[in-house]
Amino acid sequence: MRTSRGLLEDVEAALKAAGLPPLAWYDVLLELEKAGNEGMRPFELKNRLLLPQYGTSRLLDRMVTAGLVDRQDCEDDGRGQIVSISDSGRETRASMWPVYGKVLVTRIGAKLTPEEAIQLARLLSKI
Secondary structure (H helix, E strand, O other), X not given: OHHHHHHHHHHHHHXXXXXXXXXXXXXXXXXXXXXXXXXXXXXXXXXXXXXOHHHHHHHHHHHHHOOOEEEEEOOOOOOOEEEEEOHHHHXXXXXXXXXXXXXXXXXXXXXXXXXXXXXXXXXXXXX
16 A cells, blocks of 8 residues: 555656646546547546546546536436547647656566566456
């Protein structure tokens, strides 16, 4: 848990130093990018990211305001909405990855041999 917390703190600090949004924004943008042009319902995003409902709503509100996420009414459900990544959101996510990835390489990759990294990925994929 200490290692995980330290890693996340390092990623957050690196993103902030680069003038980029927080890590939670990256996770949302990545999931929306994976969803493609169809986007997804906020509850689907909440379930994928394991966020509380109120946290998801507030996060999406901030990201819509920043122009990184688009929100539309859902045709199938008058009360529902579909969220999707905007072009600006794609650009932001792409600019965040080198910063995020560098911290991962420094904190994890540099400490493992290529074989150990493959083994770790294989083991983690089981859970």
